[in-house]
Amino acid sequence: MFKIAIDVMGNDLGIKPALDALLDFSNKNPNYYFYIVGDKTEIEKYIKTNSNFEIINNPTVVSLKSNSLLEIKKIDTSMKEGIFLLKDKKVDAFISSGDTASLLAYSVLFIKRLENISRPAFMPIFPTTTLNKKFLVLDVGANLEVKPEYLVNWAKIGKVFSEEILKIENPRINLLNVGTESYKGFGWHHEADERLKSELPEFYKGFLEPKELMDNSTDILVCDGYAGNMVLKSYEGAIKSFVSLIKKEVTKGFIRKLGALILKQAFRDAKEVLDHRNVGGALIMGLESIVVKAHGSSDKKAWIGALNQVKMGLENNVIEKMKVALK
Amino acid sequence: MFKIAIDVMGNDLGIKPALDALLDFSNKNPNYYFYIVGDKTEIEKYIKTNSNFEIINNPTVVSLKSNSLLEIKKIDTSMKEGIFLLKDKKVDAFISSGDTASLLAYSVLFIKRLENISRPAFMPIFPTTTLNKKFLVLDVGANLEVKPEYLVNWAKIGKVFSEEILKIENPRINLLNVGTESYKGFGWHHEADERLKSELPEFYKGFLEPKELMDNSTDILVCDGYAGNMVLKSYEGAIKSFVSLIKKEVTKGFIRKLGALILKQAFRDAKEVLDHRNVGGALIMGLESIVVKAHGSSDKKAWIGALNQVKMGLENNVIEKMKVALK
Numbered sequence: 001m002f003k004i005a006i007d008v009m010g011n012d013l014g015i016k017p018a019l020d021a022l023l024d025f026s027n028k029n030p031n032y033y034f035y036i037v038g039d040k041t042e043i044e045k046y047i048k049t050n051s052n053f054e055i056i057n058n059p060t061v062v063s064l065k066s067n068s069l070l071e072i073k074k075i076d077t078s079m080k081e082g083i084f085l086l087k088d089k090k091v092d093a094f095i096s097s098g099d100t101a102s103l104l105a106y107s108v109l110f111i112k113r114l115e116n117i118s119r120p121a122f123m124p125i126f127p128t129t130t131l132n133k134k135f136l137v138l139d140v141g142a143n144l145e146v147k148p149e150y151l152v153n154w155a156k157i158g159k160v161f162s163e164e165i166l167k168i169e170n171p172r173i174n175l176l177n178v179g180t181e182s183y184k185g186f187g188w189h190h191e192a193d194e195r196l197k198s199e200l201p202e203f204y205k206g207f208l209e210p211k212e213l214m215d216n217s218t219d220i221l222v223c224d225g226y227a228g229n230m231v232l233k234s235y236e237g238a239i240k241s242f243v244s245l246i247k248k249e250v251t252k253g254f255i256r257k258l259g260a261l262i263l264k265q266a267f268r269d270a271k272e273v274l275d276h277r278n279v280g281g282a283l284i285m286g287l288e289s290i291v292v293k294a295h296g297s298s299d300k301k302a303w304i305g306a307l308n309q310v311k312m313g314l315e316n317n318v319i320e321k322m323k324v325a326l327k
Numbered sequence: 328m329f330k331i332a333i334d335v336m337g338n339d340l341g342i343k344p345a346l347d348a349l350l351d352f353s354n355k356n357p358n359y360y361f362y363i364v365g366d367k368t369e370i371e372k373y374i375k376t377n378s379n380f381e382i383i384n385n386p387t388v389v390s391l392k393s394n395s396l397l398e399i400k401k402i403d404t405s406m407k408e409g410i411f412l413l414k415d416k417k418v419d420a421f422i423s424s425g426d427t428a429s430l431l432a433y434s435v436l437f438i439k440r441l442e443n444i445s446r447p448a449f450m451p452i453f454p455t456t457t458l459n460k461k462f463l464v465l466d467v468g469a470n471l472e473v474k475p476e477y478l479v480n481w482a483k484i485g486k487v488f489s490e491e492i493l494k495i496e497n498p499r500i501n502l503l504n505v506g507t508e509s510y511k512g513f514g515w516h517h518e519a520d521e522r523l524k525s526e527l528p529e530f531y532k533g534f535l536e537p538k539e540l541m542d543n544s545t546d547i548l549v550c551d552g553y554a555g556n557m558v559l560k561s562y563e564g565a566i567k568s569f570v571s572l573i574k575k576e577v578t579k580g581f582i583r584k585l586g587a588l589i590l591k592q593a594f595r596d597a598k599e600v601l602d603h604r605n606v607g608g609a610l611i612m613g614l615e616s617i618v619v620k621a622h623g624s625s626d627k628k629a630w631i632g633a634l635n636q637v638k639m640g641l642e643n644n645v646i647e648k649m650k651v652a653l654k
Binding site: 065128129141144145176178181185186209210211212213214215225226227229230231233234235236237238239240241242243244245246248249250252255256258259260261262263265266267269270273274 | 392455513561565567570593
């Protein structure tokens, strides 16, 4: 039996989507046991403690926006309670849709790292313009500064995830840089480039600029968290702004509204391709257990995606495979 | 009389657009004298040397992709010839649509910097989703590493440009960072933040993430060239990929094609808002003269935009105003 802890607090859409997803998932996967951490009175409106669920009462939502790092270490939040279940090996994985910075902080503070991983990486799964084609980016903000060995080790564990969870054969690995010429970037780019060439020769494809990321140009993009964070937020921002621009233009006047009506499904299909719920949660990689950050406004579909991600990880034994890859 | 040197080589669309633009601009602005550097035989098919034009024969196109920095210093290219006209004070400004990296290298090597500017910045003008509303970003790649004083001085000269050329009153200045909280970023972010607060208190608005850049959230964004380059290329890439995704979706089947036909003008209007030709060339800022990098595939409209940018700079005496701002 696999055991998963879920922090249901801190989701923009409330606790219901997580619980709906849990009931659904649990029906199909009776070999999973869940510790549900959150507001017990609220949770029990949907789910009762039984042979598959244990409810732990802790309604305190954490946020590094309102609390300092020192404070969140001390206060007893639902997320921390979930992380401690993982720390104490009571569960095999932990999922939360709460505050990203807090989840990162708790993971770094309390969860043991894999051998040869000195810093965990925060890894979202990026969509491409091709439906169901995704790629991994690590790190996007846990480590503003990097050393070449971080990048090499992140490439190795990213590769295991790509092969085992995304089922990509011979994943392409690239290193994010401001240009593809060998002289571009910082010293650590050049050193990491050399090491990736020698340690992952069949997979490493060199530097990649952030220009064609969504055009299926890589499977695993390793980078410093500073640039990774800038790129992630730029892509999100550019698409959001462009969508609002298009919306503004296609609703100017009756004729255009008619055209927009005809194209409603086409716009939906485009949106579907980039839908975060098809992409899965982000992961904190490099830990001895699976920690998934579900999207901050996860609905049932997104939660099921995150649960299936964890399932794939556990049933394919990815942590053990990562240990081997890092040896 | 103002004098401008133009390197017409290295443009993806050939030399004609630049020459068409020059004839147009010169008719309206007879008080400008141009040194046109390029393939003389070709140029003379369109323009003859007269009281407004002098043609300098140099058909050698420069590119740091095919030549090393050491090589481009030695070889005699059209761009270098133009830069030397500026260096020798024969002209007041220089425009080229050739290789960006080479133009940056030549500018750094041969053109004197303004007092208190230790490093020039490469500054594109970014579009927003609001027509005719633009903002400046400096630096986007000339300096991967920065010091707080670079950022403060770039903010000051960016402010002069914003006020004098873009005619923005009380421009908002922001510092690019991975978060808006004061603890986010590197040490130099915090130091530059303090200095900007104290030196430009009425204009500096704090850290800005790269999420809402196109939503008219700033007028001048200062940043390290590493992050600036990542953000610039991410925005370009995201919009390009998203446009191709929309195109793919709206042409699936007859009905959708009909909708797309109705919305043709709406899509054009959206494209127009973001059109680089409405935005103007990028500038190499911090030099004692005006150096404009026109888009690599500049048509006549883009060239006229670049010429008018230079005109605004010269006639508003921006360089002198920048000197005062840096004092």
